[in-house]
Amino acid sequence: MGKNISKEELILQTAMQQFIEKGRHGAKMQEIADKAGINKALLHYYYRSKEKLYAKIFEFLIWNNVSEVFKLFEEDISFTEFIRKFIYSYTDLLNKNPKIPMFLLRELSEGGNTVKAVLKNLVDSKKFSVEKPLTIINTAMQKGEMVQMDPKQFIATLVGSCLFFFIAEPIFATLFIDESSFNRDAFIEKRKEAIYQTILYGVIPRGEA
């Protein structure tokens, strides 16, 4: 583990883990301090209050993740290649930190003042152009590479399919997976291809190979 990390940074990292795991109310300042191996007063020395610490972390995570997702819309590739690339890359992104999506969605759902303020900021920045993904989809429809469909509906299906396993893993695994023979990594790998096949053939014009 990094030894050259400052206490300030160590607190942030540890707090992030705790907030991600337990949420805004479930995470406790004392526990963060203990896990980081430092005195609780240091948390306040560097970040003033729990709310401010939480805000910093939530803001960091949502900006980071939203921008990573929007980056996936930037590449200039064919429509089918875009679908494939998006599914594969987004799944990898989710799998890199599998608890972050639930954290973000949970906090967004709860939607207190801090969350609202961060979200407003994010929108007002105009850094995340909705035009790009919409254009990709609309162009594909114009070119006849995709059936007619509200782009928002398409995006919801695409993202929802990728997201599901990471959001619902506990109940999904409990109900459908017999642990002895389950290889999580392999399942996720196969997940990508399954989503790709389903969505690709689900939206390209019927009768095309």
Add this chain to the structure above:
Amino acid sequence: MGKNISKEELILQTAMQQFIEKGRHGAKMQEIADKAGINKALLHYYYRSKEKLYAKIFEFLIWNNVSEVFKLFEEDISFTEFIRKFIYSYTDLLNKNPKIPMFLLRELSEGGNTVKAVLKNLVDSKKFSVEKPLTIINTAMQKGEMVQMDPKQFIATLVGSCLFFFIAEPIFATLFIDESSFNRDAFIEKRKEAIYQTILYGVIPRGEA
């Protein structure tokens, strides 16, 4: 509002709302009492502790919802009709109480002892047969009505597509929807058909109309 409701039931309903909205840690006993218009001691008189109250509610909600979903696998209809029916009914189910899915998934993610115990109970009861949905899908594949695919992958795509909007509405709406012209109910109605079209053509053998 119902006047003939017992205090015991009133507490349960009010607590349910609060837990759903704010989660296990976010909900407060005092606030539940206030919202129900009764003394806080009554909560303990009827339910002993916050944890027990929470357990009762979580147990009720997960049993109820899991069983409602599994009911959708019971009907004896054609494969394409099954897909259609599942998507339409499950979306309606989600929309009836749009905050419950996030509550359940959130709590399942956090997964404390109470949650684990309830979940173990649910599995051990064997009341929810995984065989049924798996059989529907396997049979369709045998009959050549569906391409070859791990049934678990198919279910993940199906459920994930339906779930997404209700789990991610705050951020999805913020990013993609301009409020002035958005009709939520209409979007959900169109959502059903969009999912149906995508998944149906995504999994039936290529070249079929």
Add this chain to the structure above:
DNA sequence: AATAAGTTTAACCAAAAGGTTAAAAGAAAT
């Protein structure tokens, strides 16, 4: 070496939150 500035801690504090109690109020049984 002395001093000043920043860092870290142990000990406290105050507010919030879960939980208890004893008594009052209401309903049921005699």
Add this chain to the structure above:
DNA sequence: ATTTCTTTTAACCTTTTGGTTAAACTTATT
């Protein structure tokens, strides 16, 4: 009517938790 049992409350208690403080310790500055 009186007693008994259940329901409901106000007041109180205890623990948890976020936050503060003053002093000790480090590190830079002169």
